[in-house]
Every structure is written in C-alpha cells, then in structure tokens.
Amino acid sequence: MKVIVDLTIIPIGVGVSLSRYVAACEEVLNRPGLKTALHANGTNVEGEWDDVFAAIKACHETVHGMGAPRIHTTVKLGTRTDRVQSLEDKVDSVVAKLG
Amino acid sequence: MKVIVDLTIIPIGVGVSLSRYVAACEEVLNRPGLKTALHANGTNVEGEWDDVFAAIKACHETVHGMGAPRIHTTVKLGTRTDRVQSLEDKVDSVVAKLG
Amino acid sequence: MKVIVDLTIIPIGVGVSLSRYVAACEEVLNRPGLKTALHANGTNVEGEWDDVFAAIKACHETVHGMGAPRIHTTVKLGTRTDRVQSLEDKVDSVVAKLG
Amino acid sequence: MKVIVDLTIIPIGVGVSLSRYVAACEEVLNRPGLKTALHANGTNVEGEWDDVFAAIKACHETVHGMGAPRIHTTVKLGTRTDRVQSLEDKVDSVVAKLG
Numbered sequence: 001m002k003v004i005v006d007l008t009i010i011p012i013g014v015g016v017s018l019s020r021y022v023a024a025c026e027e028v029l030n031r032p033g034l035k036t037a038l039h040a041n042g043t044n045v046e047g048e049w050d051d052v053f054a055a056i057k058a059c060h061e062t063v064h065g066m067g068a069p070r071i072h073t074t075v076k077l078g079t080r081t082d083r084v085q086s087l088e089d090k091v092d093s094v095v096a097k098l099g
Numbered sequence: 100m101k102v103i104v105d106l107t108i109i110p111i112g113v114g115v116s117l118s119r120y121v122a123a124c125e126e127v128l129n130r131p132g133l134k135t136a137l138h139a140n141g142t143n144v145e146g147e148w149d150d151v152f153a154a155i156k157a158c159h160e161t162v163h164g165m166g167a168p169r170i171h172t173t174v175k176l177g178t179r180t181d182r183v184q185s186l187e188d189k190v191d192s193v194v195a196k197l198g
Numbered sequence: 199m200k201v202i203v204d205l206t207i208i209p210i211g212v213g214v215s216l217s218r219y220v221a222a223c224e225e226v227l228n229r230p231g232l233k234t235a236l237h238a239n240g241t242n243v244e245g246e247w248d249d250v251f252a253a254i255k256a257c258h259e260t261v262h263g264m265g266a267p268r269i270h271t272t273v274k275l276g277t278r279t280d281r282v283q284s285l286e287d288k289v290d291s292v293v294a295k296l297g
Numbered sequence: 298m299k300v301i302v303d304l305t306i307i308p309i310g311v312g313v314s315l316s317r318y319v320a321a322c323e324e325v326l327n328r329p330g331l332k333t334a335l336h337a338n339g340t341n342v343e344g345e346w347d348d349v350f351a352a353i354k355a356c357h358e359t360v361h362g363m364g365a366p367r368i369h370t371t372v373k374l375g376t377r378t379d380r381v382q383s384l385e386d387k388v389d390s391v392v393a394k395l396g
Contacts, residue, residue, distance in 0.1 A: 006338035013214030023394030041303035082168035097320030105239035112313030122295030140204035196221030267379035280366035
C-alpha cells in the first residue's frame with residue numbers, strides 16, 4: 001500500500017531553533033524507495049507504507065539521539081485504491097483547476 | 100519506543116456519514132498492547148511504536164476493504180525519552196495546573 | 199457558521215514540561231459560548247467560528263505573554279451545512295456503530 | 298501577530314476528486330497581504346493572524362457554497378515573538394543545515 005505523507009517534527013526541550021533537528025530528519029528520510037519534498041511547514045514523503053513509517057521511526061530515533069528528550073510530530077497521510085498518485089500529480093491536479 | 104498518538108481517519112468518496120468507518124477502525128485499534136480512548140475528533144492510542152503503526156495500517160486496510168477508495172488521516176504523535184507517560188498522565192498534568 | 203475543533207498547542211523554547219502553558223490556554227478557552235473537552239492530546243472546542251478562533255488567538259497571546267518565544271499549534275476543524283452536530287453527537291455516532 | 302500556516306482542506310460528501318474545491322480555496326487565499334505556496338499536501342500561508350483566519354473562513358464558505366455539505370480541515374500554525382520569519386526563511390534554515 002502506497003502512502004503520501006506530510007511530516008512535521010517538533011523537538012521539545014532543545015530551545016527555540018529546530019532546523020538542525022529537522023535537517024537531520026530530512027537526511028534520514030532520503031533513503032531508497034522514498035521521494036521527499038521539503039516545504040516551509042514540513043516534508044512531503046511518497047513511498048510504500050512500511051518504508052515511510054520505518055523512516056519516520058528512524059527520524060524520531062535520530063532526533064532523540066541528538067539530545068531531544070521529547071518530540072511532537074504531526075503526520076497527514078493519504079492512501080487510495082482507485083488510482084496511483086504521486087506528489088507531483090497532487091499539485092498538478094490543483095493547478096489545472098486554477099482559473 | 101513507546102508512542103502516544105491522536106488518530107483521525109477521514110474516508111473520502113463514501114458520502115457524508117463516516118461513523119461506520121470510524122467505528123470499524125476503532126475495533127481494529129482495540130488489540131492487546133494498545134490502550135485507546137475515543138474523543139469527539141479522533142482516538143487517542145498508547146502503545147509501542149510498531150504495534151501502534153501496525154494497527155493504523157490495519158485500520159486503513161479495513162476501511163479500504165469496506166469500500167472507501169481514498170482515506171485522509173491525521174496523526175499527532177509524541178515520544179519522549181525523559182520519562183514514561185500515559186494517556187491519563189497527560190490529562191492529569193494539565194488538570195493539576197488549572198486555577 | 200458553527201465549528202468543531204481539536205486544538206493542540208506546543209510552546210517551544212520553554213523546556214520539556216508544557217502543562218502549565220496548556221492549562222493557561224485551557225482557561226482562556228473557557229469563555230461564554232464555547233464548549234470544551236480536554237483529552238490526552240489536545241482540547242475539543244465547539245462554538246461559532248469567530249468565537250473559537252478569537253479564543254485560539256487569545257490562547258497564543260497568553261502563552262507568548264507567559265514567556266514562550268515560539269508556539270506550534272495544530273488545529274483540526276470541521277464545519278457542516280447538512281446538520282447541526284455537537285461534540286457529544288460525534289462520539290455517540292461512533293459508539294452506536296461499535297459491534 | 299504574524300502567523301505561518303499549513304492548510305489542508307478536505308471536502309466530504311462530494312466524491313473522491315477534491316482538486317476543484319482545493320483550487321477554489323487557493324483562489325480565495327490569494328488576497329492582498331497573504332503570501333501562499335501550494336504543495337502536495339496543502340498550502341502554506343503567511344500573513345497577519347486576522348487576515349489568515351478570515352481567508353480560511355472564506356475558503357470554508359466558498360467550498361460549502363460549491364455544494365460540499367461537510368469540510369474537514371487541518372491547520373498547522375506557528376507564531377513567534379523572538380524574530381520575524383518568512384516561508385522562505387523556514388526552508389532556508391533547514392537547507393543550510395543539510396550535510
């Protein structure tokens with residue numbers, strides 16, 4: 001089952017600057033089988049369900065390993081059985097409808 | 100790694116009434132090792148990371164199997180290494196601070 | 199337009215314990231016209247759109263005023279035109295479908 | 298108070314294809330004072346709090362007006378008092394930390 005995800009990870013208890021942790025997570029997500037796209041409020045990820053969630057778990061482990069005692073993450077995820085859809089397809093389908 | 104999750108599942112393409120699908124997902128989540136608490140906008144789940152995400156995957160498979168061609172899910176999740184915390188602990192810690 | 203919301207507020211840069219800030223926000227939400235229900239991963243709020251979002255804004259102002267330099271909040275929100283639904287109705291409709 | 302938002306709107310009860318509604322919302326968000334950036338799982342918006350939430354309300358009104366009886370929306374939002382940050386700043390700060 002393929003899944004498209006939007007991932008936002010917030011390390012807690014490490015001060016106000018989080019980009020170092022987000023970048024480390026970004027590097028964890030860049031693994032074979034996953035397609036990723038960083039945006040201002042998170043990272044879009046496309047891949048097989050098990051691969052995507054193994055990467056998110058590895059991201060938590062990495063960020064805890066960097067010293068963050070607590071992590072709050074938000075994941076929006078979509079699956080569909082009617083057709084295959086990529087990250088680009090999702091943007092294109094909206095852009096095509098703009099006036 | 101233990102995780103506390105808030106799960107909201109939205110089947111798409113099955114009309115406006117979603118409670119039948121949410122109830123089916125609820126039953127999938129009620130498995131050994133997981134603690135769940137239904138609320139007005141989702142379900143809180145507490146358990147080991149792999150168990151929780153296996154249950155969420157099974158929930159998607161079940162809801163697709165009921166005929167939903169598309170599912171949009173939001174997961175808020177928290178992990179911490181500084182101490183063990185339960186669903187009840189999280190509510191209690193806020194209530195204790197109320198004036 | 200009535201709205202039902204699930205609100206999770208995460209103050210950033212104030213250490214690992216957040217319950218003091220969440221409790222302060224909870225008290226801001228307890229205002230005439232809003233119904234609230236605290237749960238393990240957030241607070242459900244029911245009310246008129248403008249009242250609910252004025253309260254969420256006041257919550258951010260309060261938590262910044264307590265010293266949090268940065269806040270990350272997640273809001274899940276639902277509106278519907280087909281019928282009026284309360285926080286309790288949403289739980290009841292799922293419970294009624296459980297086997 | 299400036300806010301940076303990630304907005305995902307899911308119309309319910311209008312079938313499986315949602316891009317027409319998302320595009321209509323996108324056009325509502327394109328108003329003076331707001332900066333927007335569409336991505337695969339939502340739209341990032343930057344602006345003053347009241348302007349941003351007025352636009353999100355207008356988006357719900359527009360999509361209901363197109364015939365959607367129910368809407369589920371997820372908003373991730375950030376405010377900060379320590380410094381001014383733009384959508385581009387948020388991406389740049391992560392990219393600068395990548396190995």
